[in-house]
Amino acid sequence: MYKLPHPRLIHLLDAVSASPLTQDELAQRLNVSTRTIRTDVALLNNVMVNHGAHLLHQRGSGYQLNIYNPSTFEHFLSRVQNTETIPRTSKERIIQIQVLLLTAEQGVKIDELAETWNLSRTVIQNDMVDVRSQLATFGLSIESKPRLGMLIQGPEMAIRSRLTQLIYIEQKETKQALGFISTIFxxxxxxxxxxxxxxxxxxxxxxxxxxxxxxxxxxxxxxxxxxxxxxxxxxxxxxxxxxxxxxxxxxxxxxxxxxxxxxxxxxxxxxxxxxxxxxxxxALLSQGVQHEADALVTHIFDYIYQNYPYDVRDDALLRRDLHNHVCHMIIRVKHHVATINPLAEHIKQHYPLAYSITLSAIADWIRETGYCMTQHEIGYLVIHIGVGLERNYHLGHRTPKALLYCDAGNAATLGLEAIIRRQYPQLDMKTVYSPEQLITADATQADLIITTMPLANREIQSFVVDPFPTQHQLEELGKQVLVDRTHSYLLDKYFSKAQFLYLDDVIEQSHLFEQVCSHLESTELVEEGYRASLQERESLVSTMMGEYIALPHSIELFAKRSMVYTVAAPRGIEWGNGEKAYLIFFLALSKCDYEEAMGLYDLFQVLINKKLGKSLSQCETFKHFKTLAHLELQ
Known part of the structure; x- marks a missing residue:
């Protein structure tokens, strides 16, 4: 048995053994910096120098494993992977504690775990919060007894389901399960x-x-x-x-x-x-399952029709596909049949509107049935509904807005308007008849002012044309019309100084929810029920959306107007499953502009992709935050 200098090196070796990965991809998988990746690669190469393999870096493709002595490397690999590893991160400990609880014939003691892993009792107790939360999703709880320790409580099928899921995750991610999983199974x-x-x-x-x-x-x-x-x-x-x-x-x-x-x-x-x-x-399905699936599909369609500006009740293809999926889903969630959706996080990020609608539509059904509905199952359901909405309604495409003013009289104005509409039919254009209206207009009213005279409005970009524009002017106008201003527009419309908090303190997630919800309720920005709905949403699926950024929001629409309450927390806030949120966007959405406001998810996705959570969390003022965000979104 050969022990590597750091358990993380096993994960690094597993990651690059299948296909080449870049520094950024490895850093994201292992939850470390790119600098740490470079250090680990050098360390691993030193270890493998006499064991038949080497990690090579190729520009454009990243790190890949070069095996020049297969038999020697296989021998080395078998000894390394059979080494019992100690969980390194909170995330790994949370998984291993669950496996211990689910397989133990006697109680598991926190003090013994702390001693075995050379950690403080406080660290283990902090991990237990997430352990309890994840087990609760399966209807399982932990009972602590004096001198015996912690014991798992709950249905036998739920215990088997969670244990099966944990083994699948570990074997898929590390090829060999962590710790003693590979010994038992x-x-x-x-x-x-x-x-x-x-x-x-x-x-x-x-x-x-x-x-x-x-x-x-x-x-x-x-x-x-x-x-x-x-x-x-x-x-x-x-x-x-x-x-x-x-x-x-x-x-x-x-x-x-x-x-x-x-x-x-x-x-x-x-x-x-x-x-x-x-x-x-x-499919081998009982009549009961098929009737239950019919009822759920009808409920989802009716709920969408009654609460959102969409009607998919007559989409026969969506109904058929959704019914087939829901039949199998009901069997799984009703009888604790574990599953993993490898795209669960991506679906949450890239289908935000469908995700929110789906979660709202099935929340009552989950409460009534008590079925084990995990984020993996929700993600699969979202895909079907998202595809149906996209097919019937072209969601996510914001129309650019413009104000038109012509000082050459009504006839010239009508002619200019007709020319522009014919050239750019996608432009949402409103004609005004007074230059004062243009001077006082703000960025929420238009992206662009088209005028036949120079203007003093500095907030909105203006474009000057002739009453009978030349082809060159129309082409130049097209460059302004077709540019994507969505992110800057959303930043200006939904973010404000009054809804910004710089929090340079260590605070628990529950206390943050209490503080923000109290503010939104006291200022009458949200209706009664927002707080409870937000907490329920978090209990169903974590609102961590990527590196350092969280997007807590309610299941239903309680806001009187859509807005974002921004919290910059440079010290970080524990968000569950070993993750910390440094930049938190509380979404309060309203029915009146719900679809447009869902474009905020695209904005947040850009911030996540650019890894701006940490840098934006350092902004002590809203002005600094908005300026930096605008710069990054250009």
């Missing part, structure tokens, strides 16, 4: 199970893709472990089980190294997992 056993399962499924003419088979295999491995611990299922509803899957589930259990035959509840549970993993065109 060796990948070699999983590979044997997968081969046996494929043979059984083929004999029953049932197809499950490789990812689905991996999930099924992991569930089987977790089930064997739980049975060995004496945690046999004593009840499981067969209402949603399709009868044809029961003999298949029984055959799969026969392929496992069972000490005793599986009882009927275990067979029914495995049958549900089979139904959840098979291909859509082979």
């Amino acid at each position: 060796p990948e070699k056993s999983q590979q044997i199970f997968a081969a046996r399962f494929r043979e059984v499924l083929t004999n029953h003419t049932l197809y499950i893709n490789d990812i689905g088979l991996r999930w099924l295999t992991l569930y089987a491995a977790v089930t064997l472990h739980r049975l060995a611990c004496g945690k046999e299922l004593t009840e499981f509803s067969k209402n949603d089980v399709h009868e044809t899957t029961l003999p298949i589930a029984k055959a799969l259990f026969s392929a496992l190294p069972m000490l005793l035959p599986a009882n009927n509840h275990e067979i029914a549970a495995l049958a549900i997992h089979i139904q959840a993993r098979i291909a859509t065109n082979q």
